[in-house]
Amino acid sequence: MTTRHEITAGFVPLLDSALLVAAREKGFAEKNDITLSLVRERSWASIRDRLAVSHVDVAHILGPMPIACNLGLSAPAQKMIVPMALGLGGNAVTVSAALWWAMAGHGATPDLDARRNGEALQHVIAERRGVPLRFGVVHPFSGHNYELRYWLAASGIDPDRDIEILVLPPPDMGDALAQGLIDGYCAGEPWNTFGVVHRGAHLATTKAAIWRSSPEKVLGVNAGWAAAHPEALSALIAALDEASRWCGRPENHAELADILSSPAYVGGDAALLLPALTGMLSVGGETRFVRDFFVPHAKAATFPWKSHALWFYTQMVRWGQTKHSAAHQEIAAETYRPDLYRTALKSRGVALPSASAKVEGALTVETPVGSSGNLSLGPDGFFDGGLFDPDAVDDYIAAQTKR
């Protein structure tokens, strides 16, 4: 006899809610004896609040946010855990046509190369007089904020002094750009494609170009709920694993875009959702293929690496959101729970990494790893050749604050 699990999941209408949506719509939840209810929210703050008061049991959430909550940086502070990631990559940096042409004048090209286009932006900013450029991100505790800042800083731009970064709801970014309220933004899909196709914007670079195979949204879980419902959580991880496999297959991309375009999920035009899945992105006037733009399944894309949690933590320290201490570092590392991921999937013949953390940026080519099952990781390089060793967090933090 099997137990039925009732699970309520919160999500924000973005492309990378795909795994949760596919788990429900393609029967993977049902197959794992889960009645999965999906609740759409309009802000990460309300996702966090509803997780805290158990209106939802689990949620599609920004990778750094559960860490910020556990560090007491973002209240209400109910303990949250991350037993699974919901894919890798998926974001881009979009700029106004005016800024793009200024960058192009300094050598920026539509191939989205983070180094070349970052240097071009640096030249534009160095020459600019008067009001600094303004960039939008989706949340202070987001991969978007950190990858944008990483890209700018490594391109010789001080994100706090040379430009202004502000937070906007993603659906408003294209309009804010068209109205000249901002000059660029880092957001998830479909909002970059929307900006390019409907608001005359131009892609400057992508998350995959800044840091290949990098973490983005995760499954945030109320720790109290997880402790009380270990079987339900395992079943959900299994369902999402199957959903990720389905989402990763090219032959399913058109159907997935169609499902996501329903008003109950992301809404809008399926044509705006497809580019992120195929990697064929509208750059502005032309289309470019971006390898690993969004990775829902391959490369252990749903594994909650402790090194991902720790990298997010180092960026919180870098940009003054928290102070570095051994205790804080431990809270960050303990938020991500690869043990729960393994528990859920080890008996199901899923390829699992044998380590819980890795040196980020170390793989220049796709590399088979020691694991149960067939698994390849990477490439996972930072565009500036940086390496993040999770066993040397102190050194990494010391080096980045000196820059």
Place this chain on the structure above:
Amino acid sequence: MSPTRLNVLVIDENRIRASIIEEGLREGGYDQVTVIDDMHGLARRIAEINPDVIVIDLENPNRDMLESFFQISRAVRRPIAMFVDKSDEASIEAAVDAGVSAYIVDGLKQERVRPILKMAISRFNAFSRLSRELEETRGELENRKIIGRAKGLLMRSRGLSEEAAYALLRKTAMNQNRKIVEIAQSLVTAASLLDPGASE
């Protein structure tokens, strides 16, 4: 500073709900209340108003922006934190249930702000109740219209009195274990199919 001297900002895209909150605050003796229902230039307006307490609807998509704004101390003269007291989970839950969220200036004592949050919660709940009732009333009116049309059809086509037409609808509904309005709707639909214009 007496409780009434607190500078309270209400942010709500729903104007009616915002004015209900504003009225409640004024009745409670808070006379420095500002209401913003247009999200345009929100950050700049908050800096100008410099509130002690911000009350905002939980579903407002600008909350991420607001929270980031509070973190940047140079943008506001005084840092603002979310209204939370870990020991006070019940009021957090009540607030989220009601769909309201509040932020207070750092250092302000929770007990000075709690009456504001309490008032906001009860007014949000009252507003939801009102909206629900209004919705039901609207549905009720719509139903009455459909039943009226069905009665008219029966009166004309079968020469029945109004009471007899209604009785026939009710009896049919009871026999088929359906609602009167469903029977009426079927009749109106059927009539319009058979003779477009007859149901008018």
